[in-house]
Amino acid sequence: MNITTPNPSPKTKKSLSHSVLTNLTFWVLIAIIAGILLGHFSPENGVKMEFLGKKFIQLISLFIGPIIFLTIVLGISGMGNLKKVGRIGVKALAYFEVVSTVALAIGVAVAYIFKPGKIDKSGLTFGDASQYTKGASEHFSWLQFFLSNFTLQVLLAAIVCGIALNFYQKREQTILVLERFSKVVFTALKYVMYLAPIGAFGGMAYTIGKFGLATLIPLGKLMLCVYLTMALFVFLVLGSILRYYKISIFSILKYIKEELLLVLGTSSSEAALPSIMVKLERMGCSKSVVGLVIPTGYSFNLDGTSIYLSMSVLFIAQLYDVHLSFFEILTVIGILMITSKGAAGVTGSGFIVLASTLTALHKIPVEGLAFLLGVDKFMSEARAITNLIGNTVATIIISKTERDFTELNLNPVLEE
Template structure:
């Protein structure tokens, strides 16, 4: 191939790559938000509309994938083993994330900063919802993902006992194909979603709002970086994977999450991508949807760091027992930090209310910059769930060797 042909091939690859357009859209959104904030704020509906369209696919894709996954395995003992292994993995890794968040916050002390100029907002709507404890029944009622997950598991098990199991698998397999085909075309709108989300964020809050709480943000981003490349990276190395190769494979999904601040926007896409990498449909269908509620590594890091940050902000000394209490409470409440709008604050408020040491009003300090940290949380969450799927698929011999 001559040089001219190579250049044409390179240009064609770049110009037909969705990642290229998402990245351009993010840059354009930042520029519009900075130089024309009034106009940028009006683009909020674009990002929200894209995320809402993607959300329409989440329930059917979770249902179809889990039903097909369980019914295709045929061995219900294996389904139970994968489920239990997943939950144990989630608890161990998220507890590590919580512990790392606490340790870094204690060492760096991001809360020991000048309070002048902090953008205080009303946090009453979060503190009122918090109550004295987290309500799991209400959380389940409000969490469509968990409801669909439960129904799909039951249907999948029932299919295993049906005489027409193979016909049912074929029928639902065709429906799944049509749903994913529709999703493929919707994903062409990803650059618009990323543009709207980023433009609104910068236009609404401005770059200067990052300054007062830059230390906390730096700690959150640095801690998540360390967690991804050292903790998750080590886990992947143990199972014969490379974190760098995995991140390269899901770069489109990461850019979508970055632009929309929502890991849900990339859920259907990451499920399909993991299957292409070599994970079986059954493992992907069980681990990813469950992980979206129980394996929130980024959210866990943020919650533990935020609690310590607020204690430092109010100059409250936490004893070793109180730190352990925070860790134990967050081990439970952090599992409820998905599927509900503002749930991160509700979970944090519930934790603070249970501890009764750190003022709930301190949540107001976090409202102004939470949007800028949500990208880091969402990206870490989706990476963590991808790693969990690869690890569990490999350990269950449900993985076809690929170059990951």
Template sequence: MKNTNSNAVKSNNKSLFSKLVQNLTFWVLIAIIVGILLGHFFPAAGVQMEIIGKTFVDLIKLFIAPIIFLTIVLGISGMGDLKKVGRIGAKALLYFEIVSTLALAIGIAVAYFFEPGKIDKTGLPIQDASKYTQGASKDFSWMQFFLSNLTLQVLLVAIIVGVALNFYKHREKTIVVLERFSKVVFLGLKYVMYLAPIGAFGGMAYTIGKFGLATLIPLGKLMISVYATMFLFVFIVLGGILRYYKIKIMDLLKYIREELLLVLGTSSSESALPSIMLKLEKMGCSKSVVGLVIPTGYSFNLDGTSIYLSMSVIFLAQLYDVQLSFFEILVIIGLLMITSKGAAGVTGSGFIVLASTLTAIHKIPVEGLAFLLGVDKFMSEARAITNLIGNTVATIVIAKSENDFADPILDTNLEEF
């Protein structure tokens, strides 16, 4: 009997070890630790690792144009016939933009208040940071701004194509082709993200080797700030919205706890998409509202991602001691409102959004992404969970506004689950 128990324990230990070894986050953590040690004890060697972090970022940047184009086109065309979607679609899109823009603004405000990227109020001692702003002109020109940014050009083309597809007679066939191509592109990105530990190692070794262990302080502050902001957003903003409809946020979270745990384990809000749709229908939301709002929300309503992205941009600006004007902050919010669409549930997509935004504003070093990679994996769960809760609340709001919600079913199911 003892042998049987011993074998079972050994088997469980092997299974746990096997899962740990196959976990990308585990290897990113190991790479970060090794990078810190190398940069601290052998700073000259750590500085030489800069090329590794830069190469990883350059690989990520190759995916910017195709991913933005495909996610925006498929997101817009996936709405179907805009006339047929009608009032529900318009309400959903309006709600998505208001709430996600609020999330972006909150992220920026909190980042400015807590200053997670500040080191002794001076930022990293970059000697040649001006090279990132050489293309900026004192006399701002919208035409020059647009023509010098591939990201904005791709966004404009994607929006036009997405809207046009809704009126194209072969729309369905075209969407199928684009979805297949999208899977290929994201598969390529998935394989590139397997190099994340190497990129994290290079970025961390270089940063610690050049600037010292003090740079770890802002990373910790960023993580705390992001988690605290998302917590407050869920319970104050989303909780306040639900309170207007006489629903308690804690009751809702208890009702969808299985989906929250699933997202926590997979770090992807898309893993819970099928089950959350069924839960919302049982909750009282009509099938038509759920079928429209949830899939669309996964591309257009990313509250957690919005908070993380806006805070990350300000964090990097503070880290490199780059001063942003009020107009530039508005430009960042405007860019993130568009580039963040479609970023949920796809490994590495957050870096695509950040890279495209930093590239477009021509002021904050894109190389800072390699430094940010060190903690990105540890905030993915918070982003995904906040995205899921945000889309759940959005569906309830739209259903309630359409008088397409059965309160008795809601009460019964909240007590049952």
């Protein structure tokens, strides 16, 4: 018996077409492709589009402070249990340190095995890395890290205010006002996110127009190693952690695809911070866990950055034929466990952290950083995406271990 599938009715076709055209993911993807084409075929005009990407990130950044502050204050005051706040914080920091150390070790292992720095160096021109390494010889300062990290400052202020609010007599009225203001902020953010395709277009057009595609050929091995290592970390390490809790990494990636595309276009994981917090709450994570883990993770749980930093140190060593002993490799991991925590919130901070690490070793030429200038921009997308996925998984895991996860929300949301 032949079974025929009925053709979609004109109404259904129109509905599907409308769904695609109103999907933000679709437009962000189109914008990224358009940016690549403009940057490749008209580099001068592509470079001029840089302001679009920068302005969009600046616009999104305006929401980061208020959202972090409101989410944390409401989360802590809503708990009514300060012991739980401290427990979540300690648990999150312990998780961050373990997972980011695993990321560092994987980066070192892949770089040691595949030796991306052992390449033909003829015809390569080293750029001027002085603008990035200025001040890198200074010792890492936690005070400087705190003063230059706006997210961390807001996080600390919000924690203090959230705790204080628990002892305030008019606590309920204050919470009601903050909740109303929070709704206004998130509604405004919803409309700002419609500009995401413009930001993604500007960021991608500038990247391709500035550096071009041909310049990537000599450093293709390094880029391939970095991307493969980050994919290995996401699917093997983070995937295994999620699998323990019976959640598929592929379902999570599908759920946050809009944020991943936005990060891909803008090269900034901060651009997706507000919307990822909303999605994690919708998935079932409690507001208090999301409010504490995500902002903290943006400073202390940079898995993609950790992989990039560890691979870059070994890459430069291989570039200059500097042999590192097993003890020296362990020293690299140990130093990066501390300095990598300062690789957020500061322009060019990745190069400063690398230079600080190389200076501490007294063996690898700091000048080798110039070799990374041409491809650093292209690897920044992978770093930012891995950082975003890492913090998403961390929030789910902490929420699960706290038994503060609404299971009923999980499957319906992931199946959409």
